[in-house]
Amino acid sequence: MGCFTGGVDHKSAESDAVSSQGGAVHSQDEAVRSEDGVVSSKYKGPLLQRRSQVERETADQRLLDERGPADWVHGDPWRVLRIQSEFVEGFGALAELGPAIAVFGSARTKVDDPAYALGEEIGGRLVEAGFAVITGGGPGAMEAANKGACQAGGVSVGLNIELPFEQGLNSWVDIGINFRYFFARKTMFVKYSQGFIVLPGGFGTFDELFEAITLVQTGKITRFPIVLVGTSYWSGLVDWLRETVLADGKISPPDLDIVTVTDDLDEAIALMVQARDAS
Numbered sequence: 552m553g554c555f556t557g558g559v560d561h562k563s564a565e566s567d568a569v570s571s572q573g574g575a576v577h578s579q580d581e582a583v584r585s586e587d588g589v590v591s592s593k594y595k596g597p598l599l600q601r602r603s604q605v606e607r608e609t610a611d612q613r614l615l616d617e618r619g620p621a622d623w624v625h626g627d628p629w630r631v632l633r634i635q636s637e638f639v640e641g642f643g644a645l646a647e648l649g650p651a652i653a654v655f656g657s658a659r660t661k662v663d664d665p666a667y668a669l670g671e672e673i674g675g676r677l678v679e680a681g682f683a684v685i686t687g688g689g690p691g692a693m694e695a696a697n698k699g700a701c702q703a704g705g706v707s708v709g710l711n712i713e714l715p716f717e718q719g720l721n722s723w724v725d726i727g728i729n730f731r732y733f734f735a736r737k738t739m740f741v742k743y744s745q746g747f748i749v750l751p752g753g754f755g756t757f758d759e760l761f762e763a764i765t766l767v768q769t770g771k772i773t774r775f776p777i778v779l780v781g782t783s784y785w786s787g788l789v790d791w792l793r794e795t796v797l798a799d800g801k802i803s804p805p806d807l808d809i810v811t812v813t814d815d816l817d818e819a820i821a822l823m824v825q826a827r828d829a830s
């Protein structure tokens with residue numbers, strides 16, 4: 552005992568196992584025990600361990616007994632697994648959703664804001680047209696669209712994002728997923744909706760809007776209507792896109808057609824239905 556005689560040599564290791572057990576041949580990964588039950592020799596795949604080199608601990612013991620430093624949970628390799636799990640959870644929860652439209656808009660829209668009533672109506676009408684409704688699951692315009700969808704008896708989805716301040720899924724969400732990572736969440740919006748309806752909003756709404764516009768412009772998504780509801784709110788942005796961005800050659804004339812600006816909910820819903828029926 553105590554000396555290192557192990558090595559990676561199946562043949563000699565096997566013959567050793569035979570001699571130490573009175574002629575019995577042991578397959579790989581099999582341990583040789585002495586009469587008092589002590590493992591004196593063990594194969595781990597191609598590796599032979601003998602005497603003091605035999606690992607006595609099992610993988611389960613290591614897993615359950617480990618009390619080492621925990622800083623590795625904040626490292627990128629571990630993060631990759633968490634990111635992966637967000638995609639797995641998202642795909643798993645939404646794969647069988649059916650046709651759906653995402654509704655975006657300000658988290659700050661108050662219940663007495665006309666945009667809130669508009670959000671509720673849009674949620675309800677999308678359900679009547681056969682769509683599930685997906686929102687960011689938060690307050691304001693998101694809550695309004697979820698409420699409209701839920702009250703119309705449809706499927707009301709909320710893809711929430713972890714934020715530095717406490718907030719949860721609004722109570723009108725029937726299928727809710729909490730994401731840590733914006734990019735995983737954004738993939739779900741685009742992958743599981745056939746179009747976007749965008750109510751007045753701030754930076755978060757712009758982010759979602761311009762991501763979708765870019766995906767259509769670059770051909771990453773096709774037959775994907777994007778409707779901005781609220782002409783008085785959005786016309787300044789559209790004018791700037793035309794008069795400054797287009798005029799300066801930073802976009803092409805057809806790029807302006809990627810979005811439709813309207814106050815007419817019939818038109819907004821009809822564009823979503825057309826896109827679904829064409830696909």
Ligand SMILES: C/C(=C\CNc1ncnc2c1ncn2[C@@H]1O[C@H](COP(=O)(O)O)[C@@H](O)[C@H]1O)CO
Nearest residue numbers: 655656657658659687689712752753754755756
């Ligand atoms: C500001 C407050 C809560 C924020 N909570 C949010 N929950 C879920 N999703 C959110 C939240 N804030 C932004 N989003 C996403 O961006 C869009 C709205 O952003 P905006 O800047 O308010 O326009 C929205 O569509 C969400 O997907 C407390 O009131």
